[in-house]
């Protein structure tokens with residue numbers, strides 16, 4: 228089973244599928260948003276709108292644990308996530324796509340682990356699944372590497388913050404990629420993200436940031452994004468050969 232976590236505006240992918248069913252999953256962390264289960268390229272696919280219908284939850288209020296746990300309960304082994312991002316580099320323009328290879332975490336108040344009682348130190352040296360990233364990269368004209376900076380939001384960033392993120396090696400900035408990628412690894416699910424640049428980050432373009440420009444770019448590029456994901460799903464083999472499937476090996480402290 229392949230899971231898609233859709234950010235702003237790619238709900239159209241469901242319409243490409245067959246045998247579409249909708250449901251809400253109950254988890255120990257609360258309910259998932261309404262998900263759609265369908266067949267695409269003869270594979271079982273689950274689509275989850277990250278913000279729920281009508282963009283109900285802002286980034287810092289999303290129940291990330293319920294969302295990822297629901298994916299696990301559905302039997303999802305790989306997650307392709309989409310994230311709208313601001314670009315820290317002039318050469319990376321609104322409308323471009325990027326598949327990050329690493330992240331910097333500047334979130335503040337999110338539930339970021341499933342292991343609050345048991346001690347588990349998961350290895351996250353390479354946080355995004357190498358094999359799944361390759362399926363997204365080979366699909367079309369996308370930037371193959373980049374560091375995703377996650378802020379808490381819901382506000383955009385200050386000019387000084389953006390200057391700092393650039394100095395630290397950040398490429399794009401968004402509000403939703405963390406803790407999803409971490410929680411997926413904790414449940415041994417492969418995770419890769421396709422980021423859509425919706426704007427230049429604060430101070431890079433010199434103009435005021437508005438949510439309208441973010442939605443405008445997403446609207447223009449959503450067909451390309453849907454195709455990219457659909458192509459990646461077509462190319463994804465059934466069996467996993469990557470280390471994500473045994474991420475917990477060597478991560479748990481043995482009982483003493």
Ligand code: HPA
Nearest residue numbers: 311312313400401402428
């Ligand atoms: N900053 C943070 N999150 C975002 C941005 C941004 O510029 N654009 C889209 N999501």
